[in-house]
Amino acid sequence: MRIGEIIETMSTGFVAESFELNRPPALGSLVVAHVPANALPVPTAMELYAVVTYGRTVGLDPSRRAVRRSTDNVFDQEIYQEHPELQRTLRTEFGASLVGFITDGLIRQHLPSQPPPLHFSVQTASVEGVRRFTDRLQYLRLLLPAQATSGHGAGGSQVSLLQVLAANVRQVYEQRGKDRAWLDTAAREIATLLKSDHEALLTVLYAIEPVDSHAPSDAGEAA
Amino acid sequence: MSRKTLGAVVDGTFSGGLTVRLNPGTSTEQLRIGNFVVVEGQRNLYFSLISDIHLKATDPRLLADPPRHTSPFIARTLAGTTTYATVEVNPMLMLVKPDDSLLAERAGVEPVRTIPMHFAKLREATELDFATVFGKEGGANFAMGTPLAMDIPICLKLDRFVERSNGIFGQSGTGKSFLARLILSGVIKTKVAVNLIFDMHDEYSFDKQTEDGHFVKGLRQIFGASKVLIYSLDEKMGRREGRNVDVTLKIGLNQIEEADIVLLSEELNLRQTAEATIGLLRDEFRDKWLLELLEMTADDLNGFCQRSGAHPASMASLQRNLKRLRRQEYVVHKATFDTLDDMVGALDRGKNVILQFGRHNSVLDYVLVSNLVTRRVRHKYEEKTRRFEETREVAEEPRPLMITIEEAHKFLNPAVARQTTFGTIAREMRKYNVTLLVIDQRPSSIDAEVMSQLGTRVSGKLTEERDIDSVLTGVGNRSALRSALASLDTRQQVLIMGHAVPMPIMMRTREYDESFYTAMGSQAAAARDRQMDIRDLFGDG
Numbered sequence: 001m002r003i004g005e006i007i008e009t010m011s012t013g014f015v016a017e018s019f020e021l022n023r024p025p026a027l028g029s030l031v032v033a034h035v036p037a038n039a040l041p042v043p044t045a046m047e048l049y050a051v052v053t054y055g056r057t058v059g060l061d062p063s064r065r066a067v068r069r070s071t072d073n074v075f076d077q078e079i080y081q082e083h084p085e086l087q088r089t090l091r092t093e094f095g096a097s098l099v100g101f102i103t104d105g106l107i108r109q110h111l112p113s114q115p116p117p118l119h120f121s122v123q124t125a126s127v128e129g130v131r132r133f134t135d136r137l138q139y140l141r142l143l144l145p146a147q148a149t150s151g152h153g154a155g156g157s158q159v160s161l162l163q164v165l166a167a168n169v170r171q172v173y174e175q176r177g178k179d180r181a182w183l184d185t186a187a188r189e190i191a192t193l194l195k196s197d198h199e200a201l202l203t204v205l206y207a208i209e210p211v212d213s214h215a216p217s218d219a220g221e222a223a
Numbered sequence: 224m225s226r227k228t229l230g231a232v233v234d235g236t237f238s239g240g241l242t243v244r245l246n247p248g249t250s251t252e253q254l255r256i257g258n259f260v261v262v263e264g265q266r267n268l269y270f271s272l273i274s275d276i277h278l279k280a281t282d283p284r285l286l287a288d289p290p291r292h293t294s295p296f297i298a299r300t301l302a303g304t305t306t307y308a309t310v311e312v313n314p315m316l317m318l319v320k321p322d323d324s325l326l327a328e329r330a331g332v333e334p335v336r337t338i339p340m341h342f343a344k345l346r347e348a349t350e351l352d353f354a355t356v357f358g359k360e361g362g363a364n365f366a367m368g369t370p371l372a373m374d375i376p377i378c379l380k381l382d383r384f385v386e387r388s389n390g391i392f393g394q395s396g397t398g399k400s401f402l403a404r405l406i407l408s409g410v411i412k413t414k415v416a417v418n419l420i421f422d423m424h425d426e427y428s429f430d431k432q433t434e435d436g437h438f439v440k441g442l443r444q445i446f447g448a449s450k451v452l453i454y455s456l457d458e459k460m461g462r463r464e465g466r467n468v469d470v471t472l473k474i475g476l477n478q479i480e481e482a483d484i485v486l487l488s489e490e491l492n493l494r495q496t497a498e499a500t501i502g503l504l505r506d507e508f509r510d511k512w513l514l515e516l517l518e519m520t521a522d523d524l525n526g527f528c529q530r531s532g533a534h535p536a537s538m539a540s541l542q543r544n545l546k547r548l549r550r551q552e553y554v555v556h557k558a559t560f561d562t563l564d565d566m567v568g569a570l571d572r573g574k575n576v577i578l579q580f581g582r583h584n585s586v587l588d589y590v591l592v593s594n595l596v597t598r599r600v601r602h603k604y605e606e607k608t609r610r611f612e613e614t615r616e617v618a619e620e621p622r623p624l625m626i627t628i629e630e631a632h633k634f635l636n637p638a639v640a641r642q643t644t645f646g647t648i649a650r651e652m653r654k655y656n657v658t659l660l661v662i663d664q665r666p667s668s669i670d671a672e673v674m675s676q677l678g679t680r681v682s683g684k685l686t687e688e689r690d691i692d693s694v695l696t697g698v699g700n701r702s703a704l705r706s707a708l709a710s711l712d713t714r715q716q717v718l719i720m721g722h723a724v725p726m727p728i729m730m731r732t733r734e735y736d737e738s739f740y741t742a743m744g745s746q747a748a749a750a751r752d753r754q755m756d757i758r759d760l761f762g763d764g
Contacts, residue, residue, distance in 0.1 A: 184299065188247065191304035195281035201305060202290065205297050 004094065004122040006033065009115040013050055013097040016122045021087055024055025024094035027159065028167025030125040030133065031096055033116040040114040046103045048116050049125065049133055050096035051143060051168050054159045057092040066090065096122070097164075099139040107132065109139040130175045134182070137189045140165065144193055162200055165190065166207030173208070183210065229254070230310070232262060232343040240274060240313040240703070241338060243345045247303025251276050251310075257707030257718065257729040259348045259370060260312060264339030269314035270332065270348070270356050270726060274703030281305045312345065313700045314338060315726035316356060332356055332725060350375045356725050365409035367719065368730035377719075377730050379679075381409050384723035385416040385623050387678025388649045388659040390631075392666045392694050397683030397713050399662050400426045401433075401735055403627060404442065406660070406681070408743050411446055411575050416623035416658075418575040419566075419600065421593045423584050423629045428453050428577045429466050439735055442577065445743050452574050454566065456553045456592060457581025470566075472578065474592060475558025476513050476549065481505060483594055484513075484545070486639050490587040491544045496537040503531045514556070516542055517549055548591070553583060560599060567603040571622055590633050597626060598644045601657060608655045623656045631661040632668035640670035649673040667693040678722035684711040698727070 003025055004016035014033070018024045025031055033048040040046075059066045069079045069086075080086055100109035125133070133139070143165045169190070173183050187205060194201035229249050235241035241262065245251070254273055262269040280286050282305060290297065316332040332355065353370065357378045360366045366376035384406075391406070393399050404427060410416050420427050420442075428451070429441040443451045448467070455468040481501050488497060504512040507527070519527065519542060528535045548554055566576055578596065580588055604621055611619040628634060628645060640646035649659050650672065661677065663669060667689035674696045685691050685708050694708065695701045698720055704727055708718055711729065720727035733739060 184296075187296070187300040188304050191300050195305050198280075198282040198285040198288075198305060201282075201301075202297070205300055209294055209296050 001124050002121045003031070003124055006116055006118055006120050006122060007093065009118050011098075011111060011115050013053070013095060014116055014122075015093055015095050018055070018092040018094060021090055021092050022057050024057075024092050025052050025124060026167070026171055027052055027055065028164055028169070029171045030099075030130055030168070032123050032125045032129065033120055034123065035116055035120065039117055039120075042103075042114060044103050046101045046112060047129075048098060048101045048112055049129075049139070050098045051139075051164065053095045053097050053161070053164050055092065055094040057090055060089055060091055097143060099142045100133065102129075102133070107136065109136060109142070111142070127175055130172060134172045134176065137186055140168075140186070140189055141193060143168065162203050163207065166204045169204075169208045173210070178210075180210075183208070227347055229260065229345045229347065232339055232341060232345065233309070235338055237338050240311050240700075241271070243310050243312055245303070245308045245310060247307070249303075249308075251278070251308045254310060255371065255729075256710050257703070258372075259353070259728060260345055261348050261352050262312065262314060262339055262343050262345050263320075264343045265320075267317045267319055267337070267339070268352075269335065269339060269343075270316040270318070270352065271312040271314045272700070272703050272707070272727065273310050274313050274700070274706065275311040277309045277311070279307055279309060281307075310345075311703075313703045315700070318355065348373075353377060357728070363413050363415055365406075365413060366733060367405065367409075368715075368717070368732040371716065371729060371731055376733075377724075377728060379406070379409065379719065380723045381413050381415045384679050385410060385625050385658060387653060387722050388661065388673075388676055389679040389681070389721075389723075390661040390663070390666065390669075390674070390677045390694075391681045392663055392685065392690070393683025393717070394685060394713070395664050397711075397717075398715060398732070399664070399683060400424075400629075401439075402681055402683070402717060402732060403427070403660065403662055404439075405733060405735060405739075407442060407575075407627065408445060408739075410625060411442065411450060412743050414573065416625045417570045417573055418577075418625050418627060419570060419597075420575070420577045420627040421589065421596075421629065422577050422579050422627075423589050425460075425579050425581065425584075428579060440740055442575070445740050446575075450573075450575055452566075452569055452576050453579060454576055455579040455581055456583045456588065457579065458552075460579060460581040468579070470562060472553065472562060472592075472596075473555045473558050474551075474553055474595060475555055476517065477511070477557050478560070478595055479513055479548065479591070480595075480598075481512075482598075482642055483591055486594055486634070486643055487587060487590055490585075490590065491547060493544055494537060494540065496534065497541050497544075500533050500537050500541050503533045507531060513545065513548075517546060547587075551583065551588065553588075553592075563596060563599045564603065566596075567600055570600075570624060571607075573622065586630070586633060589630065593628060594634065594643055594645070597648070600624070600626070601644050601648060601652065601655070604652075604655045604657050621656045623658070625658050625660050627660040627662065629662045631659075631663040632665055635661065635669045635673045637670040640673050646670065646673060649676050666690050669693065671696060679719065679724070680721050681717055681719050682708060683717050684708070684713050700727075 004018045006014045006016045008015035029052050031050050031052060035046045035048060037043060037045045069083060074082050098111055101112045143161055169186050176182055190204055191201055228246065230243040230245040232241050233244045254276060256273055258273045260271050260273055262271055285305060314335040317335045318332045353375050358364045360376050360378055363380060363382035364378035365381045367379045368377055369375060370377060391399050391402050407418055410418060427441055428443045430438045430444060431441060432438055443453055452469045454470045454472050456472055458471050460468050484501060485498060504516055508515040524538050528538055570576060607621040611621060634643045634645040645659060648657055674693055680694055682694050685694060691705055691708050695704055698704060707729055711718060715732050717732055718727060718729050
């Protein structure tokens with residue numbers, strides 16, 4: 001499903017404008033940009049996978065801040081009905097970090113040689129695509145070193161990459177049908193990546209811990 | 224070789240051993256200090272012992288603030304990733320890896336001369352590994368026990384065992400006498416040596432109640448009168464039903480020598496001057512000095528003091544103290560060495576001799592008689608060896624003899640070890656085919672020189688630092704073994720190291736029960752060749 005169009009692009013990721021106002025794709029979810037052969041100086045078609053790192057909704061003119069629209073009687077959703085022009089004067093955009101690509105049927109979990117072309121479509125990743133791509137976990141590494149250069153794109157993202165990482169694991173866990181074995185493996189992988197920063201690790205672990213994990217008769221223990 | 228991989232080598236030195244990081248799935252609680260493990264290098268297998276276990280964390284901040292109230296999910300994630308364990312292993316032997324195609328053809332193990340590279344795998348030892356290192360049961364290989372967590376025999380090479388003097392150590396209650404019985408049974412069965420056992424507490428010949436209440440058989444009951452002769456100091460012992468004593472031993476005052484007395488100075492309350500006084504007596508009466516002294520009246524004493532310049536008070540006290548010897552029931556005025564020489568003859572015909580002390584089991588009796596008997600045995604063996612060296616006939620070769628003594632520190636403590644026959648045997652009697660099996664609970668009180676001569680040491684649990692040090696005298700990799708010794712269970716677990724095993728190993732000793740008696744009774748092929756059997760049957764001719 002097409003959900004947006006790339007409006008800024010770079011080797012590490014892109015910014016896309018969402019087709020639906022106020023509805024960027026979920027934080028941490030995987031999105032895909034399909035690049036046909038020869039659209040870029042590469043001979044084969046590529047599916048570029050990226051993880052959503054932030055979403056935001058702002059006015060069209062970056063120099064002008066949105067103004068208050070609500071009154072005592074009109075607020076929340078009703079504002080949009082009262083002011084249909086908002087659909088045209090506001091826009092929702094999201095940023096995504098590239099984490100890998102599929103070419104010739106092979107999954108590569110590193111940055112592609114070229115950023116995706118501007119104005120190309122961004123799609124949600126299919127369940128099958130997510131499953132295939134996340135069978136390997138090396139892509140998690142690309143989310144971490146990016147921490148140093150966080151905030152690419154206009155306006156940038158203030159979302160902590162640890163939270164993005166955690167959000168991604170949560171999303172994939174759900175999309176894989178609450179696969180506990182995968183979650184445990186991913187948690188261990190993250191523990192290995194963050195081995196020298198215990199606090200950061202705990203931040204992620206607390207954020208990805210499944211809700212039933214504290215249940216008294218812990219079924220996960222046996223897994 | 225599908226045994227579980229425990230971890231990978233990450234660090235190490237040749238001299239200090241290897242550091243292995245455990246795999247996330249491996250718990251330290253699966254491992255024990257002293258466990259026998261195998262490191263698989265690219266070319267060689269390294270048979271190793273675990274010497275230490277460390278807990279580590281990748282981020283020191285974790286240690287300062289361990290997560291509390293964490294869920295199982297987090298705990299499970301941290302375990303083995305940011306918190307992990309390493310073990311120190313000491314390679315003891317190595318083996319060139321066989322080609323996969325020729326699995327059966329395993330070359331011999333050799334001493335370690337190198338170490339493996341990074342990420343060599345550490346795994347549990349398999350039965351094949353144990354068999355490769357410790358050999359298979361049979362011949363002179365005697366199954367002593369099993370690894371702590373496995374059910375395959377670990378063998379002691381008894382032919383090598385009897386080549387040197389050996390020691391059995393352990394705190395009281397760790398089963399030293401059971402161990403001794405196991406080993407003695409093995410030696411008797413495989414005929415690698417004959418035994419002379421000084422049995423202070425009547426533990427070896429007949430059945431004996433164990434600490435948990437049931438009775439276990441003695442050596443005489445397992446091997447029968449054709450192989451085990453019982454000598455006793457106690458006449459009453461012989462009259463008990465079903466406990467036949469073959470010979471009752473008497474000691475003559477004429478057989479007691481100056482050295483025996485000096486050895487007993489503590490038990491007899493002798494003063495510093497006693498040795499000098501005895502010297503004066505010997506000057507005058509030669510070999511009969513003890514008889515003469517004990518017969519002296521007060522006037523005789525005075526006369527002697529005036530003649531020789533001895534101090535009257537020390538003379539009187541010496542006489543008083545030595546009269547204690549005469550009061551011992553088994554001491555007679557005069558005895559010949561015939562009984563003892565017969566005993567040596569029996570040993571020579573392949574019989575094993577147990578000397579029971581019965582009621583006479585004070586230290587005085589034990590030290591006096593053991594030392595005296597052993598001196599005679601040693602004398603005879605030296606004679607025989609000399610004869611053999613002249614004739615070079617196989618039949619003349621003295622049969623290897625192992626002398627078992629308990630409370631060994633009484634004979635081998637630093638103060639007397641140089642004077643007693645036992646000290647001499649421990650140090651140099653290997654040449655004459657006589658060795659000792661020393662049983663003691665305080666190895667630290669045994670002379671260091673004697674300890675260093677011991678070939679094989681079998682030790683139960685020891686906790687006293689000095690005892691541990693002394694048992695490990697002259698053994699490599701002491702730090703590893705030190706923690707292994709202290710971690711043994713008090714029952715049925717021992718550490719064996721030295722000449723008769725290729726590498727130090729902890730084991731659970733074999734059960735001493737019906738199946739053991741059966742195994743010992745079955746007439747398996749003996750290690751010694753047929754010529755020896757013929758000699759057993761027909762004597763020396």
